[in-house]
Amino acid sequence: IRVSPKIASRGRKAETAARFDTVFMMDEERPTALTSLMSGMQLAQVRVIFKLPEVFRTFPHPLAYIEWFTTLQCQDPVSGLFIVTCSTR
Numbered sequence: 001i002r003v004s005p006k007i008a009s010r011g012r013k014a015e016t017a018a019r020f021d022t023v024f025m026m027d028e029e030r031p032t033a034l035t036s037l038m039s040g041m042q043l044a045q046v047r048v049i050f051k052l053p054e055v056f057r058t059f060p061h062p063l064a065y066i067e068w069f070t071t072l073q074c075q076d077p078v079s080g081l082f083i084v085t086c087s088t089r
Helices: none
Strands: 022-026 041-050 063-068
Touching: none
Parallel strands: none
Antiparallel strands: 022 041, 041 063
16 A cells, blocks of 8 residues: 655656555445445545554554545446545544
8 A cells, every 4th residue: 555645846856746545444334235245345545654653652553544435335327337435424
Protein backbone atom coordinates (compact mmCIF):
# COMPACT_ATOMS: atom_id res chain seq x y z
CA ILE A 1 0.00 0.00 0.00
CA ARG A 2 1.47 3.34 -1.02
CA VAL A 3 0.65 6.80 0.24
CA SER A 4 2.54 9.95 -0.73
CA PRO A 5 1.62 13.65 -0.71
CA LYS A 6 2.06 15.96 -3.66
CA ILE A 7 5.68 17.12 -3.94
CA ALA A 8 6.20 20.56 -5.46
CA SER A 9 8.74 21.02 -8.22
CA ARG A 10 12.25 22.11 -7.20
CA GLY A 11 14.74 23.38 -9.72
CA ARG A 12 14.80 20.88 -12.57
CA LYS A 13 12.88 18.24 -10.64
CA ALA A 14 9.26 18.05 -11.81
CA GLU A 15 6.28 18.07 -9.50
CA THR A 16 5.15 14.65 -8.25
CA ALA A 17 1.42 14.00 -7.99
CA ALA A 18 -0.12 12.76 -4.75
CA ARG A 19 -0.85 9.04 -4.49
CA PHE A 20 -3.35 7.48 -2.10
CA ASP A 21 -4.02 3.77 -2.69
CA THR A 22 -7.53 2.37 -2.48
CA VAL A 23 -7.98 -0.82 -0.46
CA PHE A 24 -10.60 -3.38 0.51
CA MET A 25 -10.95 -3.59 4.29
CA MET A 26 -12.63 -6.35 6.29
CA ASP A 27 -15.61 -4.93 8.19
CA GLU A 28 -17.68 -7.74 9.66
CA GLU A 29 -20.14 -5.29 11.27
CA ARG A 30 -21.22 -3.93 7.87
CA PRO A 31 -22.37 -6.77 5.61
CA THR A 32 -22.78 -5.89 1.95
CA ALA A 33 -25.43 -6.92 -0.55
CA LEU A 34 -22.87 -8.85 -2.60
CA THR A 35 -22.07 -12.53 -2.70
CA SER A 36 -20.17 -14.18 0.14
CA LEU A 37 -16.86 -13.46 -1.64
CA MET A 38 -17.29 -9.73 -0.92
CA SER A 39 -19.33 -10.05 2.27
CA GLY A 40 -17.88 -7.90 5.01
CA MET A 41 -15.59 -6.00 2.62
CA GLN A 42 -15.56 -2.21 2.61
CA LEU A 43 -13.77 0.09 0.17
CA ALA A 44 -11.48 2.80 1.61
CA GLN A 45 -8.71 5.16 0.55
CA VAL A 46 -5.53 5.21 2.67
CA ARG A 47 -4.56 8.83 3.36
CA VAL A 48 -1.72 8.48 5.91
CA ILE A 49 0.37 5.59 7.31
CA PHE A 50 2.05 6.37 10.62
CA LYS A 51 3.52 4.99 13.84
CA LEU A 52 2.76 6.27 17.31
CA PRO A 53 5.58 7.96 19.25
CA GLU A 54 7.50 5.53 21.45
CA VAL A 55 5.96 6.98 24.64
CA PHE A 56 2.43 6.03 23.45
CA ARG A 57 3.30 2.82 21.65
CA THR A 58 1.50 -0.21 23.02
CA PHE A 59 0.70 -1.45 19.51
CA PRO A 60 3.90 -2.15 17.54
CA HIS A 61 2.44 -2.08 14.02
CA PRO A 62 1.94 0.94 11.74
CA LEU A 63 -1.49 2.59 11.82
CA ALA A 64 -3.44 4.13 8.95
CA TYR A 65 -5.89 6.99 8.58
CA ILE A 66 -8.47 6.03 5.97
CA GLU A 67 -11.46 7.62 4.28
CA TRP A 68 -14.41 5.28 3.73
CA PHE A 69 -16.44 4.93 0.55
CA THR A 70 -20.09 3.90 0.47
CA THR A 71 -20.84 0.17 0.50
CA LEU A 72 -20.76 -1.84 -2.73
CA GLN A 73 -24.46 -2.19 -3.48
CA CYS A 74 -25.31 -0.55 -6.81
CA GLN A 75 -23.81 -1.49 -10.18
CA ASP A 76 -23.74 0.67 -13.30
CA PRO A 77 -26.05 -1.04 -15.83
CA VAL A 78 -23.75 -0.36 -18.80
CA SER A 79 -20.26 -1.09 -17.41
CA GLY A 80 -21.20 -3.44 -14.58
CA LEU A 81 -18.83 -1.52 -12.29
CA PHE A 82 -19.94 -0.68 -8.77
CA ILE A 83 -20.87 2.93 -8.06
CA VAL A 84 -19.25 4.33 -4.92
CA THR A 85 -18.98 7.79 -3.37
CA CYS A 86 -17.15 9.15 -0.35
CA SER A 87 -18.98 8.18 2.82
CA THR A 88 -20.40 11.05 4.87
CA ARG A 89 -20.79 9.22 8.16
